[in-house]
Amino acid sequence: MKKTLCLLHAVAALFFTACSGDKTNGADKPARSSYDNITIEGFIVKPATLTATVTAAGTLLPMEETELHTEATGRVVAINLPEGKTVNKGDLLIKIFDQDLQTQLRTLETRLKQAEITEQRLGDLLKVKGVSQQEYDLAALEVQTLKNEMELVRINIGKTELRAPYAGVIGLRRISPGAYVTPASPVATIRSSGTLKLDFSVPEKYGHLVRPGQTVTFTVEGDARTHTAVLQATEQSIAAETRNLQVRALVQNKAGGNLLPGGFAEVSLDLGKQSKALMIPTQSIVPQAREKIVFVNRGGVAVPTPVKTGVRQSGMVEITEGLAEGDTIATTGILFLRPKAAMKFSKVE
Numbered sequence: 001m002k003k004t005l006c007l008l009h010a011v012a013a014l015f016f017t018a019c020s021g022d023k024t025n026g027a028d029k030p031a032r033s034s035y036d037n038i039t040i041e042g043f044i045v046k047p048a049t050l051t052a053t054v055t056a057a058g059t060l061l062p063m064e065e066t067e068l069h070t071e072a073t074g075r076v077v078a079i080n081l082p083e084g085k086t087v088n089k090g091d092l093l094i095k096i097f098d099q100d101l102q103t104q105l106r107t108l109e110t111r112l113k114q115a116e117i118t119e120q121r122l123g124d125l126l127k128v129k130g131v132s133q134q135e136y137d138l139a140a141l142e143v144q145t146l147k148n149e150m151e152l153v154r155i156n157i158g159k160t161e162l163r164a165p166y167a168g169v170i171g172l173r174r175i176s177p178g179a180y181v182t183p184a185s186p187v188a189t190i191r192s193s194g195t196l197k198l199d200f201s202v203p204e205k206y207g208h209l210v211r212p213g214q215t216v217t218f219t220v221e222g223d224a225r226t227h228t229a230v231l232q233a234t235e236q237s238i239a240a241e242t243r244n245l246q247v248r249a250l251v252q253n254k255a256g257g258n259l260l261p262g263g264f265a266e267v268s269l270d271l272g273k274q275s276k277a278l279m280i281p282t283q284s285i286v287p288q289a290r291e292k293i294v295f296v297n298r299g300g301v302a303v304p305t306p307v308k309t310g311v312r313q314s315g316m317v318e319i320t321e322g323l324a325e326g327d328t329i330a331t332t333g334i335l336f337l338r339p340k341a342a343m344k345f346s347k348v349e
Contacts, residue, residue, distance in 0.1 A: 043348070044327070047325060
């Protein structure tokens, strides 16, 4: 019995000794990370020629567009609204019944003639002291009052005529002869056709590169030709909702041109060339909550460096701040890199 107990104690001692040895050996070994042996590709930052081109969606608008309304209320007695045709400035488009006003005007003309005769007679009598100055002044006042009333009637007669405010093309008319119209009744729409406006917007960071007089090119749906326009002005304010700058260009739509107001235009704006722009691959940028970073090789280890970007091109982006010529950055495996991790490059471009 004593031999069996001694044997059990010896086995237990060996077991605890083995367990203690295993724990000690495990604590002495350093933990290895799966990120220590990452092989990445790199890119050496160097100057390149950058042609800054911005593409934007635009809308063609008429240089002038007006919804026509009459100033007077009444029955339409004449219409000259050639749909889809050009009219000249001042052409009579609508005539409203005005016989009542014409009669008032003729009545005032008759009264004016009589008042002028009376004024003349009293003037002659005033010279020989035949009438008082007050009597003559009342006669002269009557003449002036009648002239003012006649002018008011002429203005009201003019309101019965709707004339073209400028040379343009008439759209579809909305009334017929004999219709009763009011100032709230839309008659038709007139649009200038010689020049069109092209409105589009560019991102805020390109706003300082946009200048009046620049030439832009654009295409429209269903037309393979490339059209040109000249920048006229900008909104001079960044839209808070979109952070874009509204831009307007002028398009010369020659006679017989196929550009129609309201059409969609794909605009291309050339912002010039820069011979020493620092360009890097877009995939090397890691977006953060409030900034963008790239991993730069500093002494063989990865250093996350904040950068500011500029113009984007196919697969490349301009760096305006944060990098210098000759820096080597990681282009692959960046999601597995951590600060101060060893950088082993399999290929450097």
